Amino acid sequence: MSVLANPQLWFATLAMATPLVLPALGGTFSERSGVVNIAMEGIMLIGAFFAVAFSYWTGSPWIGLLCAMIMGGVISAIFAWAAIRLSADQVVLGMAINIFAAGLTTFLLNTIFGLGGTPDATPRLPTVNWPWLAKIPFFGGVLNQQSVLVYIMIVIVLVSHWFLFYTRLGLRIRSVGENPLAADTAGLSVSRLRYTGVIIGGLLSALGGAYLSIGILHSFDVNMTNGRGYIALAAMIFGKWTPFGAFGASLLFGFATALGIALQAYNVSSNLLGMLPYILTILALAGLVGRSTPPAADGIPYEQHR
Amino acid sequence: MKAVWRAIGTPVVASLIAIVMGGIIAAAIGYSPLQVYGSLISGAFGGAVQTGNTLAGSVPLILAGLGIAVAFRAGLFNIGAEGQYWVATVAAVWIGYHFKGMPGFLHLILILVGAMVVGGLWAGIIPGLLKAYRGAHEVITTMMLSYVGILFAQYCIEPDGPMLEPGYLPQSHAVAQNTWLGPIIYHSQLTWGFAIAIVVAALVWWILFHTTFGFQLRTVGSNPYAARYAGINVPLYTILALGFSGILAGLAGAVQMLSQDHRLTQSFSAGYGYTAIVVALLARNNPFGVILAGIFFSALSTGSQNMQLVSGIPQSLTNVLTGLIIFFVAAERIVPMVIRWFQRRKSNRLQVSLPEGGRTDG
Numbered sequence: 001m002s003v004l005a006n007p008q009l010w011f012a013t014l015a016m017a018t019p020l021v022l023p024a025l026g027g028t029f030s031e032r033s034g035v036v037n038i039a040m041e042g043i044m045l046i047g048a049f050f051a052v053a054f055s056y057w058t059g060s061p062w063i064g065l066l067c068a069m070i071m072g073g074v075i076s077a078i079f080a081w082a083a084i085r086l087s088a089d090q091v092v093l094g095m096a097i098n099i100f101a102a103g104l105t106t107f108l109l110n111t112i113f114g115l116g117g118t119p120d121a122t123p124r125l126p127t128v129n130w131p132w133l134a135k136i137p138f139f140g141g142v143l144n145q146q147s148v149l150v151y152i153m154i155v156i157v158l159v160s161h162w163f164l165f166y167t168r169l170g171l172r173i174r175s176v177g178e179n180p181l182a183a184d185t186a187g188l189s190v191s192r193l194r195y196t197g198v199i200i201g202g203l204l205s206a207l208g209g210a211y212l213s214i215g216i217l218h219s220f221d222v223n224m225t226n227g228r229g230y231i232a233l234a235a236m237i238f239g240k241w242t243p244f245g246a247f248g249a250s251l252l253f254g255f256a257t258a259l260g261i262a263l264q265a266y267n268v269s270s271n272l273l274g275m276l277p278y279i280l281t282i283l284a285l286a287g288l289v290g291r292s293t294p295p296a297a298d299g300i301p302y303e304q305h306r
Numbered sequence: 307m308k309a310v311w312r313a314i315g316t317p318v319v320a321s322l323i324a325i326v327m328g329g330i331i332a333a334a335i336g337y338s339p340l341q342v343y344g345s346l347i348s349g350a351f352g353g354a355v356q357t358g359n360t361l362a363g364s365v366p367l368i369l370a371g372l373g374i375a376v377a378f379r380a381g382l383f384n385i386g387a388e389g390q391y392w393v394a395t396v397a398a399v400w401i402g403y404h405f406k407g408m409p410g411f412l413h414l415i416l417i418l419v420g421a422m423v424v425g426g427l428w429a430g431i432i433p434g435l436l437k438a439y440r441g442a443h444e445v446i447t448t449m450m451l452s453y454v455g456i457l458f459a460q461y462c463i464e465p466d467g468p469m470l471e472p473g474y475l476p477q478s479h480a481v482a483q484n485t486w487l488g489p490i491i492y493h494s495q496l497t498w499g500f501a502i503a504i505v506v507a508a509l510v511w512w513i514l515f516h517t518t519f520g521f522q523l524r525t526v527g528s529n530p531y532a533a534r535y536a537g538i539n540v541p542l543y544t545i546l547a548l549g550f551s552g553i554l555a556g557l558a559g560a561v562q563m564l565s566q567d568h569r570l571t572q573s574f575s576a577g578y579g580y581t582a583i584v585v586a587l588l589a590r591n592n593p594f595g596v597i598l599a600g601i602f603f604s605a606l607s608t609g610s611q612n613m614q615l616v617s618g619i620p621q622s623l624t625n626v627l628t629g630l631i632i633f634f635v636a637a638e639r640i641v642p643m644v645i646r647w648f649q650r651r652k653s654n655r656l657q658v659s660l661p662e663g664g665r666t667d668g
Contacts, residue, residue: 082633082636082637082640086637086638086639086640086643087639088636088637088638088639089587089636091383091587092584092587092588092632092635092636093633093636093637095583095584095587095632096584096629096630096632096633096636097629097633098629099584099625099628099629099632100625100626100628100629100630100633101629102622102625103622103623103624103625103626103627103628103629104622104625104626104629106620106622106625107620107622107623107625107626110620110622111335111620227453230385230449231449233445233449234445234446234449234450237443237445237446238446269461269464269467270464271457271458271460271461271464272457272461274453274457275453275454275457275458278450278451278453278454279450279454281446281450282432282436282442282446282447282450282451285436285440285442285443285446285447286436286440286442
């Protein structure tokens with residue numbers, strides 16, 4: 001139990017959950033609008049790479065963050081165009097974007113930065129370091145020294161919930177994901193709302209990627225997202241397509257990962273401990289959560305009748 | 307004839323658009339598109355050895371791709387083929403270096419069957435049961451188990467791992483040599499595993515389209531409500547379809563192990579289970595399409611190694627091209643748009659040029 005009382009464990013939980021929460025929220029927005037999005041992995045990679053590249057070129061990690069989001073937005077807009085305008089198979093498109101992004105970022109890393117990888121001098125986003133916070137017993141250890149993006153993430157979770165469930169635009173986005181024909185009949189533009197959902201998703205996924213490259217590190221590695229986009233997909237489904245659900249599922253995942261790392265001190269195989277988050281997720285699915293039903297029109301292209 | 311053209315023509319035109327786009331991107335970056343595509347093609351099909359290696363690389367993609375296609379046909383997304391592939395390989399290797407006194411042929415069959423059973427159970431039991439009776443989404447469960455399976459295989463050959471061969475390399479003992487699948491083409495990597503892949507593809511096609519089991523499986527996939535109304539045991543078919551899917555992914559691992567590595571190593575798999583998803587998607591879950599798509603992706607991979615070697619173009623460029631190709635094949639509605647755009651341009655040009663005395667360009 002001494003492990004659980006250690007603030008380091010909970011610090012790591014929050015830090016590990018952040019790059020899952022952001023793309024999981026992104027996926028939630030996209031799928032609530034009715035577009036299945038498994039491109040989070042690819043968009044995260046794009047975000048991670050351009051965040052580093054532009055931080056290095058401009059010397060400002062904030063501009064890097066902005067550029068990462070712009071690139072994520074552009075890629076997701078192309079994805080949205082193919083999914084909405086061309087009624088393409090959304091799962092296939094998502095895989096295409098993931099492969100494209102893995103190739104593009106590796107290629108650009110090799111051609112722009114060469115074998116040495118991204119320069120060590122790349123600035124990274126600040127960490128929150130408040131003396132008054134550090135003095136609070138347990139919570140200081142958990143919350144102080146976290147990347148500023150962790151705090152931004154928490155705000156985004158709250159705003160996303162409010163936006164999806166308490167604003168008119170949120171209601172409209174949800175309605176085109178449930179019943180686009182009804183929304184169309186009511187005079188809403190299905191495609192415009194879907195573009196909105198997918199692009200918000202892209203911005204958030206890119207933010208999640210940027211957290212990895214300029215939030216905790218200041219470098220980019222080949223395939224540095226390492227499947228987090230897919231785990232975020234799982235967190236989104238696990239969280240039943242709600243912001244708080246995605247947040248909770250990601251926290252569970254971050255906790256299991258952090259616990260696995262903490263338990264390594266007890267000389268257990270790191271490969272066996274690495275299974276912990278995945279087994280916990282399966283157990284939780286088997287016992288805690290009931291059926292998770294996606295939005296009714298999720299993944300079904302909508303043909304507008306003019 | 308028109309129907310055949312519609313089935314094949316659109317993906318072909320879409321691929322052509324992607325290839326042209328890829329060429330433009332390569333040129334924009336500063337590489338000659340001809341050199342890129344030339345070295346790709348010669349690396350993949352330039353001679354008997356290259357062709358053999360390409361076909362050899364397609365074997366795990368075809369087998370795992372068939373597995374994913376079967377699940378898709380039942381309306382299930384088996385994203386965890388990679389893990390099923392790994393645990394089945396662990397089982398195959400374990401059987402392969404035990405029971406050494408057996409006749410080679412029987413031992414080989416035991417290895418293949420063992421791997422298929424383990425792969426099938428890995429996909430069928432937990433994800434299948436949880437999907438059928440708890441409604442847990444198979445995307446999560448298969449993927450979570452996939453990571454568990456990969457980590458388990460790594461655990462087997464980690465220092466002090468249960469299958470580690472004493473020595474400096476993190477690898478398992480080798481399987482009995484008389485079970486190895488021999489080469490079809492001398493000096494290339496192409497083994498009889500390729501023949502197994504082709505036969506299995508035909509078998510899967512027959513099961514899917516010519517048996518009651520296949521018919522019911524496809525019915526569950528196209529409309530689970532109608533299937534239930536028709537008296538099909540939908541939960542049972544969910545479990546069976548995922549199990550069938552895992553059997554094929556497991557077979558992919560065993561055949562690859564018996565053809566190439568003959569033991570478990572850290573670099574054993576190159577993510578075949580993930581590429582197989584794209585193989586199945588590109589083939590539209592048609593078993594014979596899976597063969598073609600598997601060869602296509604293997605060709606890109608072997609060709610890209612040659613491309614990097616010969617012209618120094620980073621291998622990762624092929625992933626950019628692959629992504630584009632999949633994108634445009636999925637977004638095939640762009641084909642009529644492009645054709646219409648060409649027609650409009652042509653008619654515009656006619657209207658512009660006619661008043662000038664009917665002079666045509668050229």
